[in-house]
Amino acid sequence: MAPGSSRALWSGVWRPLVTVIVCVVAVELLRKTGLLPVYIATPSELVTAVMAKPSLVTQNLGPTIWRATAGYAIAALCTLAAASIAVSVRQLYGSIYNFSVTMHSIPIIATAPLLALWVGTGEQLQIVIAALACQFPMMVGAVQGLQAADARQRELMEVLSASRFQTLRYLLIPSALPYLFAGLKIAAPSAVLGAITGEWAGADRGVGAMMLYALSAYNTPTIWLSVLLTCLLAAVGYGVWALVENLVNVPGGVVELAE
């Protein structure tokens, strides 16, 4: 890495790093002085909890990552396909979009028992709930994005006698990418939250299960640990897509589907 770019990286990193360090130190100090009105687990307590029982993290993180990712992937495939159909066949636009809105407006807590009846209470339930929790931002992004091409550009495709698929490939999808990425980024934390909510509905392992067990055992540091892990997973999910977006958006980059 060139010295210039490492300096650039550092200038982007030091502010958040300082913020985190200040917060950690502040919590430790406030706990020591007994000034906190509520109980907050200190970072050192969290570290101790993990060191005492590393299986807490190693056994629970994996299942949640898998469920969130699987649900996210299913939702991404379904919403992209549905949005492409909605935009290409105007008659279906209202039905598809409204279905997505309706699914989003029903609280997951309300649908969870029904879903459990339909798909069973195993891992598939958490995956379905994760998918349902994150479909809406993707749908909005895809539908908005696929309509982002302006009238002139559409006319150009018509002059060139492009088929519907070619119009989608050469015009609609590339101009949809900024919107798609926004949707994908926002949806990633939602998938994590969906997976965890699903785990509350019944799972042996997973960050959500760990949270629930710790809650019934009044094990506050573990609750804090599970909250921290949730935030971490959500942030990583967001970050991965932010990174992909940066890679795709290099000038003259691969925006259209490779041949």
Next chain:
Amino acid sequence: MSRDIKVDRVAMVFQGRGEPVIALDKVNLHVEAGRFASIIGPSGCGKSTLLRLIAGLMKPFAGTVTLGGETPGAARRDKKLGFVFQSPTLLPWRTVRQNLELPHDILGHRDRRQERDQIAALIDLVGLKGFENSLPHELSGGMQQRAAIARALVLKPEVLMLDEPFGALDEITRQRMNLELLRIWAESGTTALLVTHSIAEAVFMSDHVYVMSPRPGSITSVVDVDLPRPRSLDDMRTPAFFDCVNRVRDGLFGRSSPAAPDQRQQIEA
């Protein structure tokens, strides 16, 4: 190769919110193969609508449009139409060369080496050599429009349609673009139809100038320009040129137009 453009008693009606609006009424037009014609008229007289009808982007309410005896739709599917829009309409994520490759991408590639050579020659023809790998936003407005003209020529169209292609350019760039367009047109041998609202531009470029009037849009007169080709900017000083300009102006405003507006038009022309 080129085709003639034949518009026969074409009418176009738009169903607005209230009364239906007659955009075009009994429009007749015939451009012989390989000629350059212009359509001129005030804003809202239906010039762009007429061009879109000829390109087959819309269907006429009544009457027929044929390009070399074929319907515009068929000509378009045969990739015999080139269309240049008011704005360059380049795909912003494609480089100049990739934008020129778009028609081939859609048609399906036959001979990539030959296509590459042809696109390189076109880039040279429109004076964009050295900018093949630039993105559209890195080019000036005039360069973008030249890339758009090159793209319209990629499939060797037999009819080239231009919808106020230089409307957004300054006068100096515009004159230069006019000269270049004439050169490109002469080399390609295509039939060209230009929509414009500059009298001087219409006369300078064309063999025939069709003058339109609004409400309802119709062709009120045709001015034949007999200036020799190839034309240069010096031709714009000749009495023959001014005679044609005056005839187009008479078509637009009538002979008895009041003195003050007439003088203003003189400056515009």
